[in-house]
Amino acid sequence: xxxxxxxxxxxxxxxxxxxxxxxxxxxxxxxxxxxxxxxxxxxxxxxxxxxxxxxxxxxxxxxxxxxxxxxxxxxxxxxxxxxxxxxxxxxxxxxxxxxxxxxxxxxxxxxxxxxxxxxxxxxxxxxxxxxxxxxxxxxxxxxxxxxxxxxxxxxxxxxxxxxxxxxxxxxxxxxxxxxxxxxxxxxxxxxxxxxxxxxxxxxxxxxxxxxxxxxxxxxxxxxxxxxxxxxxxxxxxxxxxxxxxxxxxxxxxxxxxxxxxxxxxxxxxxxxxxxxxxxxxxxxx
Numbered sequence: 001x002x003x004x005x006x007x008x009x010x011x012x013x014x015x016x017x018x019x020x021x022x023x024x025x026x027x028x029x030x031x032x033x034x035x036x037x038x039x040x041x042x043x044x045x046x047x048x049x050x051x052x053x054x055x056x057x058x059x060x061x062x063x064x065x066x067x068x069x070x071x072x073x074x075x076x077x078x079x080x081x082x083x084x085x086x087x088x089x090x091x092x093x094x095x096x097x098x099x100x101x102x103x104x105x106x107x108x109x110x111x112x113x114x115x116x117x118x119x120x121x122x123x124x125x126x127x128x129x130x131x132x133x134x135x136x137x138x139x140x141x142x143x144x145x146x147x148x149x150x151x152x153x154x155x156x157x158x159x160x161x162x163x164x165x166x167x168x169x170x171x172x173x174x175x176x177x178x179x180x181x182x183x184x185x186x187x188x189x190x191x192x193x194x195x196x197x198x199x200x201x202x203x204x205x206x207x208x209x210x211x212x213x214x215x216x217x218x219x220x221x222x223x224x225x226x227x228x229x230x231x232x233x234x235x236x237x238x239x240x241x242x243x244x245x246x247x248x249x250x251x252x253x254x255x256x257x258x259x260x261x262x263x264x265x266x267x268x269x270x271x272x273x274x275x276x277x278x279x280x281x282x283x284x285x
């Protein structure tokens with residue numbers, strides 16, 4: 001999910017924040033309306049894997065086609081991370097708080113066209129952008145433009161748009177069931193396996209979707225490795241609301257900063273080792 005990756009040295013597991021979501025009341029939806037699938041089971045009963053897969057695919061399609069939505073994602077069990085986002089078809093924003101070895105990172109990301117604008121505190125600028133400790137004080141709190149091809153771009157850009165957020169709720173469905181929330185609202189819960197990735201072992205997860213619209217309500221997953229148990233919860237709201245994002249004025253280009261790839265890579269959270277001597281990029285200041 002996020003582009004922010006935390007390194008858990010005790011187990012060798014790298015955990016990426018995945019998913020988003022909130023609110024049981026689904027608002028007006030624009031964009032592609034999914035085709036209703038097979039009738040869902042009555043509350044308290046379950047359906048087979050084939051129906052669960054169909055429902056999940058409809059939810060993914062509805063997410064990808066939405067004009068926009070809000071989401072709130074929380075991960076815990078290692079480095080705690082919180083993401084509040086506003087996703088659109090080609091633009092969006094994220095506000096992220098991430099506890100890492102650099103300290104508590106707080107930063108905002110804006111996607112405008114193909115450029116990501118970053119504004120964050122000193123720990124975030126060091127970890128996410130690779131700004132050196134000697135120069136980070138002059139960068140903290142300022143807007144930095146990160147263009148396609150810049151070192152941190154492939155880490156901070158994914159997850160901001162609606163289509164990209166759809167990839168942040170991975171699940172291999174095994175069953176689905178009608179559920180009733182504490183507030184009395186009815187939803188469909190799709191349960192299954194969270195597939196393994198290069199850096200993460202498989203886990204278990206579920207996706208609650210709204211009847212008739214197939215729109216995600218809440219995504220949850222649990223991934224275990226050694227003594228570490230990672231939990232992710234994302235809630236979605238304000239479906240069909242496109243974000244309004246404009247490029248901030250006075251942003252400095254990342255390519256002009258003095259940077260070095262952080263230990264473990266951009267956005268890794270850092271490790272308790274000495275930082276390599278920085279290499280200034282062309283035109284560094």
